[in-house]
Amino acid sequence: MSMKPLCVKLSVQPSRGLVDEKFTVLVQNLLPGFQLTVHALHQCEDGHSWEAFAHYTADATGTVNVSQDPSLDGTYSGVEPMGLLWSLRPVPGSKSGLRMRKKNVQTPMVVTISVYQGHQMEGFLDRVLLASVVVERWYMAPGVRRVPITDGKLTATLFLPSGPGPFPGLLDLWGNGGKLVEYRAALLASHGIASMALDYLTPQITKETGKIVDNDYFETAYRVLEQHPQILGSRIAMLGLSFGTSVTLRMAVYSQVVKLSCAVCISGSHVQPIGGSVEEILSYFKKNADKTRFDENKQVICRDLLLPIPTDPSLKVDMGRLQCPLMLVVGEDDQNWPTYECAMDMKEMMERAGNSHLLTVLSYKNAGHLIEPPFMPFARASTFKTVTNPPTKVMVLWGGELVAHSRAQEEAWRKTLVFLRENLYGSMKHGA
Amino acid sequence: MNFCHLQHKAQVPGGVRWTSSCRPAPLLTASPVRALIDDKISIRGHFLPPRCPVTVCAQMQSDDGDLWEAFAHFNTNSDGTVNLTRDPSVGGSYLGCEPMGLLWGLQPAPGAREGLRQGHVSPSERPSTELAAVTAERWYMAPGVRRIEIRQNGVVGTLFLPPGPGPFPAMLDMWGMGGGLVEYRSALFASRGYASFSLAYIGHKDLPGPQNRINVGDPYFNSAFQLLQDHPQVYPDRIGIIGLSFGVYLTLRLASHSGIKPSCLICINGPAGSTIKLTDADGKTEQMENDQKYWTYDDQGNVSFRAVSLPANLSPESKVKLEHLTCPLMYIVGEDDLSASSIENANLIEETLSAAGKSQLFTRLSYPGAGHLIEPPYTPNSRASLWSVKPQKLVTLWGGHLAPHAAAQEDSWKKILEYMETNLRH
Numbered sequence: 001m002s003m004k005p006l007c008v009k010l011s012v013q014p015s016r017g018l019v020d021e022k023f024t025v026l027v028q029n030l031l032p033g034f035q036l037t038v039h040a041l042h043q044c045e046d047g048h049s050w051e052a053f054a055h056y057t058a059d060a061t062g063t064v065n066v067s068q069d070p071s072l073d074g075t076y077s078g079v080e081p082m083g084l085l086w087s088l089r090p091v092p093g094s095k096s097g098l099r100m101r102k103k104n105v106q107t108p109m110v111v112t113i114s115v116y117q118g119h120q121m122e123g124f125l126d127r128v129l130l131a132s133v134v135v136e137r138w139y140m141a142p143g144v145r146r147v148p149i150t151d152g153k154l155t156a157t158l159f160l161p162s163g164p165g166p167f168p169g170l171l172d173l174w175g176n177g178g179k180l181v182e183y184r185a186a187l188l189a190s191h192g193i194a195s196m197a198l199d200y201l202t203p204q205i206t207k208e209t210g211k212i213v214d215n216d217y218f219e220t221a222y223r224v225l226e227q228h229p230q231i232l233g234s235r236i237a238m239l240g241l242s243f244g245t246s247v248t249l250r251m252a253v254y255s256q257v258v259k260l261s262c263a264v265c266i267s268g269s270h271v272q273p274i275g276g277s278v279e280e281i282l283s284y285f286k287k288n289a290d291k292t293r294f295d296e297n298k299q300v301i302c303r304d305l306l307l308p309i310p311t312d313p314s315l316k317v318d319m320g321r322l323q324c325p326l327m328l329v330v331g332e333d334d335q336n337w338p339t340y341e342c343a344m345d346m347k348e349m350m351e352r353a354g355n356s357h358l359l360t361v362l363s364y365k366n367a368g369h370l371i372e373p374p375f376m377p378f379a380r381a382s383t384f385k386t387v388t389n390p391p392t393k394v395m396v397l398w399g400g401e402l403v404a405h406s407r408a409q410e411e412a413w414r415k416t417l418v419f420l421r422e423n424l425y426g427s428m429k430h431g432a
Numbered sequence: 433m434n435f436c437h438l439q440h441k442a443q444v445p446g447g448v449r450w451t452s453s454c455r456p457a458p459l460l461t462a463s464p465v466r467a468l469i470d471d472k473i474s475i476r477g478h479f480l481p482p483r484c485p486v487t488v489c490a491q492m493q494s495d496d497g498d499l500w501e502a503f504a505h506f507n508t509n510s511d512g513t514v515n516l517t518r519d520p521s522v523g524g525s526y527l528g529c530e531p532m533g534l535l536w537g538l539q540p541a542p543g544a545r546e547g548l549r550q551g552h553v554s555p556s557e558r559p560s561t562e563l564a565a566v567t568a569e570r571w572y573m574a575p576g577v578r579r580i581e582i583r584q585n586g587v588v589g590t591l592f593l594p595p596g597p598g599p600f601p602a603m604l605d606m607w608g609m610g611g612g613l614v615e616y617r618s619a620l621f622a623s624r625g626y627a628s629f630s631l632a633y634i635g636h637k638d639l640p641g642p643q644n645r646i647n648v649g650d651p652y653f654n655s656a657f658q659l660l661q662d663h664p665q666v667y668p669d670r671i672g673i674i675g676l677s678f679g680v681y682l683t684l685r686l687a688s689h690s691g692i693k694p695s696c697l698i699c700i701n702g703p704a705g706s707t708i709k710l711t712d713a714d715g716k717t718e719q720m721e722n723d724q725k726y727w728t729y730d731d732q733g734n735v736s737f738r739a740v741s742l743p744a745n746l747s748p749e750s751k752v753k754l755e756h757l758t759c760p761l762m763y764i765v766g767e768d769d770l771s772a773s774s775i776e777n778a779n780l781i782e783e784t785l786s787a788a789g790k791s792q793l794f795t796r797l798s799y800p801g802a803g804h805l806i807e808p809p810y811t812p813n814s815r816a817s818l819w820s821v822k823p824q825k826l827v828t829l830w831g832g833h834l835a836p837h838a839a840a841q842e843d844s845w846k847k848i849l850e851y852m853e854t855n856l857r858h
Contacts, residue, residue, distance in 0.1 A: 007601060007670065007857040009625055015574045016466035029857055110575070114596075132596035134576030141465045143567025163565030168456045192459045232456045425456055425479045 006030065010115050010131035018190055019109070019137045019183075020374050020413060022081055025066035027115050027131070030058035036130070037074070037120040038066060040084040041112045044100050050088040050377060052076070055119040073119065076403070084113065085137075086406040088377040092122065097383035097395050100376060105186040106146060108136035137375075139183045141190035146182075149196065152220035155203030157182050158196045158228075159189030165230030167194040168237065168261070168424035171221055175242025177384065178202035184239075187373055191417055193424060194231045196221060200247065200278070212279040218247060219257040234261070235424045239416075241266040242337060242369065246281055249317040250274070252324060262423035264416055266329040267369045269342040270317040270349075271306045284315075286388075295335075299381045299397035303338045309345045319346045320353025327360045327419045329412045331367030335399035339369070362415055364408035368400025374410040378402050455479070458512075460488075460564040468623055469570050469616070470808050470845055472532055477514040477564065484508045486563075487524070488516070490534035491541070500812055502526070502537035526835060535570075536838035538812035570810075572616045574623035579615075582629070586648075587656045588638045589631040590615050591663075592622035598665030601672075601695075601856035602627035604657055604686075608677025608702070611635020611643070617674070620808055624849060626856065627666050631656050633682065653686045657694075670856045674698040674848075677772060677804065681706050684752040684781075687759065696855035697761040698848055701774040701804050704754060704781055705746030734816055734827045736770045743773070743780045754781055755788035762795040762851050764844050766802035770831035774804075797847060799840035803832020809842040 009028040017023055039053040054071035056064040067081040076083035090098045102109060114132040143162030157180060161167055170193050172185040178201035185195035198221050200213055226233035238260055240248035245268020251258040272281045291304040310316060330343045343361050350356040384396040459478045467473055480486055489503040504521035506514045520529045525537030576595025590613055594600055603621050607614045611634040618628035632639060634646045641647030661668040673694050675683035680702020687694050707723050726739040763781060765774045778796055785794045819828035
């Protein structure tokens with residue numbers, strides 16, 4: 001009887017998951033001690049290819065379990081269940097400064113996971129492929145509804161969870177890049193929170209009038225949530241990243257209309273001319289533009305623009321007046337905003353005012369500015385198009401180190417969901 | 433259909449409409465929200481009133497637009513949660529702790545969706561307040577699985593290939609006299625890494641002759657097996673055959689041919705021979721009305737085909753020469769099978785192999801309370817269904833009781849996959 005060739009079995013469970021769900025990659029029916037490379041390949045919406053890979057050696061049972069076994073080398077090393085996703089990087093020969101962001105949240109991110117013989121470093125397309133499976137990663141759970149919003153001259157998208165509701169609501173704000181970025185709101189709706197992604201720097205109204213929106217734009221967005229028949233008006237949160245935190249803190253503290261159950265501010269600052277318009281905040285940042293630095297790769301470091309933290313109270317949101325729970329997420333290696341310094345200043349202000357029991361600070365060593373939902377590729381720097389007129393393209397240094405930043409994203413997201421759930425679903429404690 | 437949408441809903445008592453309260457609706461979660469048909473899911477309710485009666489329902493719309501429903505009554509625990517993996521149902525479509533009970537317990541809903549229900553109330557009662565819902569998708573095909581229609585060398589079927597370069601171990605998949613092409617078991621095999629070929633042999637428009645007869649013979653089944661062997665992405669010496677009902681006879685018959693060397697056979701509730709008299713050496717069959725003398729009826733006029741396949745009623749020349757079998761065989765018995773004499777045929781096969789000194793080839797799985805259609809798990813099951821409308825409406829009995837049949841499907845599927853792993857991959 002002839003020797004049958006190895007019948008390698010590769011499986012990834014689940015083969016269809018939400019973007020923040022873990023998966024298990026299992027390779028079986030190998031010879032003990034067999035050397036192999038597990039490879040991930042993804043082609044994103046703009047056509048660029050991203051890959052990750054890791055070297056493993058099969059154990060005595062002829063198995064490799066990525067969740068339990070150490071990678072010996074590759075785009076990640078050690079035991080990293082999700083390393084094949086967060087260590088994805090543009091394939092050799094790609095443009096520099098790429099950043100992966102999904103635009104169409106109604107389709108999944110498709111990743112091909114493959115197994116190659118031997119410990120390969122490159123040229124995967126020419127190697128002996130042993131097995132390959134396809135994995136889908138979704139931002140939207142089944143039943144989540146995507147609703148474009150144009151009421152009140154807003155440019156927004158609302159994501160409603162499955163079911164009758166009423167659901168707690170959330171206003172989701174990104175930063176200086178502008179545009180309507182939907183994926184985080186879609187993911188939050190998949191966790192039971194009706195979430196509205198709001199474009200506030202490049203909305204239709206600004207394109208038509210040439211004017212940057214002001215506080216009433218955000219109050220309108222809040223009202224749309226509050227009055228929605230499937231949203232519980234008394235349980236609304238705001239989540240902001242970067243410049244989105246400036247808006248969030250301003251609304252949370254000063255708005256007569258916006259009454260938040262809680263707020264999450266990622267990589268942000270309370271430094272802003274209070275009482276001024278949104279446009280005035282942008283100008284304040286630009287005023288200090290001469291403090292921009294460049295690293296050895298000519299990448300732009302903006303963190304000094306807001307330093308030193310002003311002592312003038314008219315230049316900082318009065319954190320002592322905050323009445324709802326606040327979670328601050330800080331990357332200690334943030335090269336774009338002085339997030340750590342601002343978080344410490346906010347903490348001090350709240351301790352003096354006696355409301356620091358509302359504050360939770362998550363601070364991560366070697367994490368950078370872009371702390372996003374987990375298991376997505378990391379960009380230490382990327383090309384950034386400013387929303388100024390005319391727009392300029394620069395290479396911005398966000399900061400962070402691959403492994404630490406990926407771990408920070410995983411933990412911060414998990415804690416953010418717990419925080420939101422406790423404050424939006426749990427029994428009433430503060431504020432509203 | 434690629435997948436079905438399943439809505440899980442939680443409902444609680446009280447006339448208070450949830451929208452006017454100051455709490456959001458409770459949160460119902462399912463994990464994973466997108467899964468294969470044979471994957472387990474975990475359904476949980478959070479932020480419900482503590483120690484309170486609640487009903488969790490599942491609803492599914494089938495391909496033909498029928499609504500299927502299942503429901504289970506629980507009492508939430510002191511922290512206001514319900515967890516179907518941990519908590520027992522105290523009434524409804526199933527009892528006790530059954531994580532997948534809302535799926536295998538699905539039954540055709542009475543008329544249009546009744547809507548909402550209160551407390552411990554069955555679906556046909558008055559409307560109440562629906563609290564929360566979650567939608568889950570159940571897929572037959574994993575991403576990357578390829579579905580290929582085969583109309584080649586006269587063979588009619590559908591081939592499912594897993595993603596990847598291959599080659600893959602493979603299965604030839606045959607169902608019963610219901611005819612047509614049943615694809616979903618093959619789709620699931622492909623989702624688990626096996627090339628799988630669903631083969632049509634009766635009741636399909638692309639097969640020759642009248643659709644109510646088998647118009648193909650041994651050469652047809654040989655060609656189908658050959659087709660798999662010749663496929664560039666299939667390991668020619670790692671092919672198994674699975675048959676249900678009449679598919680068992682075809683499986684055994686094919687495997688006992690000298691030219692055919694499958695790696696293993698899986699037989700579910702089917703005969704080792706046929707009542708249909710064979711007219712020629714290549715197995716073309718005659719009219720099937722001969723069977724009717726063995727049909728029995730219950731007092732509702734429902735027909736049981738069971739006696740048709742009693743070994744004593746099978747024509748001697750049709751009985752497969754089981755002593756020629758050279759590969760392992762797993763026979764799965766539903767002990768409450770009302771459509772085939774499964775126990776008797778299992779015994780016959782076992783005895784014949786034993787007499788030939790080949791008892792080590794035989795494995796039997798036997799399930800009390802299970803009926804004829806032992807299919808992949810977590811799919812709804814019926815004890816009877818419409819068999820034909822002409823010349824008169826006839827309902828046939830499959831047998832099986834809900835919970836034991838579901839348990840049989842779950843256990844046998846796991847064992848089938850393990851058996852395939854052992855015999856096709858090692």
